[in-house]
Amino acid sequence: MQVNRSLPDKAMDHIDHALGRPLDPLQESYRNYFAAGQSLAIEMGQSPYWCFNGRPPGDNALSFFSVTDAGRAALAEYLKQIGDPHRAFIVSYQGTSTTVVATSRSKARRSYYLDIADVMPDLTYGDFLRKAKVHVVVPLRKVADEERSKQEASA
Template identity: 55%
Template sequence: MSRQVNRYLKDKHLDHIDHALGRPVDPMGETYRNYFAANANGDIAREMSASPHWQKSCRDNDIDVFHVTRAGREALRDHLKAIGDQNRLYQITWLGMSTTVVSTSAGKARYAAYLDASDVDPDLTFKTFQAQACVRLEGSGAP
């Protein structure tokens, strides 16, 4: 499962950082992407160029491509803590198979894993799944 969070941050600058990193649970960890393309003559590109949270990597025609710096990742991590973001990574083990689920609670993570398992086994009940599945918080997933 994905280690991404479906969220929108009210602070537009930090939302751009979150978007550039692929909306990760842990902005300090490895992310599947790290870029943001902006109109080279636009306000966003000017703001990013002036910020320590961004580093411009290239220009392609009229597009500037930026990458998030360590300072940007730290700013996002601190913001997520400040707003009380509850998204965490949970490891679900069922019948010897493990999967990682992003959720705000162990119960919601268990139910999300059950929904995926029930797609494969339509006769599976939540009661049975709940008795067989083990849920634990992944130590490195919390921001």
């Protein structure tokens, strides 16, 4: 799942961009590459967050990099630190459900309505609001962390 965001820290923004701006950077993403010019390539080559993957044949101006596990972890921590508001929501309507990335329940509901309104021209937003249900998706990692905290507290 992708997120439409831009991060103030340029180094973290490059990692986020290379991974396709995923909701959860610790999960496998559909992409993991970044093409950098010479000056940026020098910085990336010295960072533990990047792995050098070579250059295109006959082109010394570009270098290809991928994000390391340390880079994914750093991005996840950064997103937590800045309080990134993006979450996954399950929106259900008339027996179908879909996962929507948004910053609130109401924005997730509105996003799904806009997705289906083209194929359901008679559906009003008011009717959709009365019938649609929205639930927050709790990441499995968060559930596991909470269980671990409970076990440590009881020990």
